[in-house]
Amino acid sequence: SEGTTHRRLPSRHRFVADLSQCLFDFVIQLLPTQDEMQVKEDVRKLLERLIRTIEPDSRLLSFGSTANGFSLRNSDMDLCCLIDSDERLSATDLVVMLGDLLERETKFHVKPLPHARIPIVKLSLDPSPGLPLGIACDIGFENRLALENTRLLMCYAMIDPTRVRTMVLFLKVWSKRRKINSPYKGTLSSYGYVLLVIYFLVHVKNPPVLPNLQQMPPLRPITKEDTHLAGYNTWFFDDIELLRTRWHSENNESVAELLIDFFRYYARDFSYNTGVASIRAGLLKKSSKGWQNDLSASRYHDSRERNRLCIEDPFELDFNVGRCVTKDGIYTIRGEFMRASRILSNRPERAVVALTELCT
Numbered sequence: 001s002e003g004t005t006h007r008r009l010p011s012r013h014r015f016v017a018d019l020s021q022c023l024f025d026f027v028i029q030l031l032p033t034q035d036e037m038q039v040k041e042d043v044r045k046l047l048e049r050l051i052r053t054i055e056p057d058s059r060l061l062s063f064g065s066t067a068n069g070f071s072l073r074n075s076d077m078d079l080c081c082l083i084d085s086d087e088r089l090s091a092t093d094l095v096v097m098l099g100d101l102l103e104r105e106t107k108f109h110v111k112p113l114p115h116a117r118i119p120i121v122k123l124s125l126d127p128s129p130g131l132p133l134g135i136a137c138d139i140g141f142e143n144r145l146a147l148e149n150t151r152l153l154m155c156y157a158m159i160d161p162t163r164v165r166t167m168v169l170f171l172k173v174w175s176k177r178r179k180i181n182s183p184y185k186g187t188l189s190s191y192g193y194v195l196l197v198i199y200f201l202v203h204v205k206n207p208p209v210l211p212n213l214q215q216m217p218p219l220r221p222i223t224k225e226d227t228h229l230a231g232y233n234t235w236f237f238d239d240i241e242l243l244r245t246r247w248h249s250e251n252n253e254s255v256a257e258l259l260i261d262f263f264r265y266y267a268r269d270f271s272y273n274t275g276v277a278s279i280r281a282g283l284l285k286k287s288s289k290g291w292q293n294d295l296s297a298s299r300y301h302d303s304r305e306r307n308r309l310c311i312e313d314p315f316e317l318d319f320n321v322g323r324c325v326t327k328d329g330i331y332t333i334r335g336e337f338m339r340a341s342r343i344l345s346n347r348p349e350r351a352v353v354a355l356t357e358l359c360t
């Protein structure tokens with residue numbers, strides 16, 4: 001075999017096994033350290049104590065990647081303040097007051113955004129010897145839906161930690177390195193990518209890798225009061241220990257096989273023009289949700305831009321998580337899916353070469 005001039009592709013079997021191993025190794029070194037997690041928890045406690053001097057009945061909870069098992073080293077901290085009293089200040093007032101307080105009492109750089117669509121306080125700490133990369137954190141108020149969707153993602157991660165977390169973490173790094181993870185610049189949020197992965201594992205893979213937690217039969221009767229939040233149904237099957245004894249995936253594909261298929265699906269097969277990815281209900285039609293983006297249906301540039309990529313939020317069904325993605329954005333994202341798909345189908349001699357090329 002050494003004598004031929006043609007480079008021989010390694011067998012698919014060997015490439016896939018190597019690639020899976022490389023993905024694990026790659027992702028493990030990007031996980032936050034125990035130290036980092038401790039520092040973040042200390043910061044949360046400190047901020048909670050300070051907020052309680054303004055609102056004694058408040059709690060400060062973390063959501064997003066620090067709470068759902070999809071955290072990378074040095075990722076931002078998303079915090080949500082809940083106030084368990086009926087007479088509370090408005091989010092706008094709280095943001096102003098908390099901004100002042102933190103400015104006086106802490107070393108954080110503080111940026112209150114009281115008039116944003118969702119009022120928040122942005123905080124950051126400069127790097128220091130104990131915290132070589134600094135820390136960045138957003139504090140919002142009463143965002144109970146975000147706490148619930150964080151819990152949903154965490155439950156999905158717990159069902160099959162190895163495959164789900166490895167895929168998600170790799171895709172997060174990949175999308176950041178390829179610069180397609182900036183909702184403010186017309187591409188997709190991390191939350192959006194996670195939903196694309198779950199949609200793929202629940203609805204595209206056959207047999208599925210994950211069950212649909214929002215459609216499983218409940219263990220006991222549920223009432224509207226304990227499942228609805230702000231008018232949205234947030235119920236899902238969350239007894240993961242029990243689920244492990246009752247549900248077992250028939251799908252035995254490796255992480256590498258799933259990743260290769262993921263890229264191919266979003267490069268070629270997903271119907272961007274008419275489809276909506278819904279982890280709750282599978283593939284839906286844009287027309288059935290009123291999310292068309294054809295020129296005749298909506299005269300305004302703005303609403304047309306809004307529905308290029310449609311991903312239904314698991315609870316806020318009228319919210320398109322991909323609404324920030326512009327025409328250029330979707331073109332770039334799809335181009336990246338195609339590029340990734342092509343690199344992996346070339347099967348270089350060493351899988352690590354493919355991974356490096358993917359991310360640079």
Ligand code: CTP
Binds near residue numbers: 064070147190191
């Ligand atoms: N979120 C949301 N709706 C969005 C975007 C985000 O409800 N359109 C909430 C979700 O609860 C999500 C959290 O905000 O888990 C954080 O979103 P994001 O920063 O995109 O995801 P992370 O997993 O925190 O990723 P990163 O590490 O890149 O910050």
Ligand code: MG
Binds near residue numbers: 064065075076077078
């Ligand atoms: Mg985050």
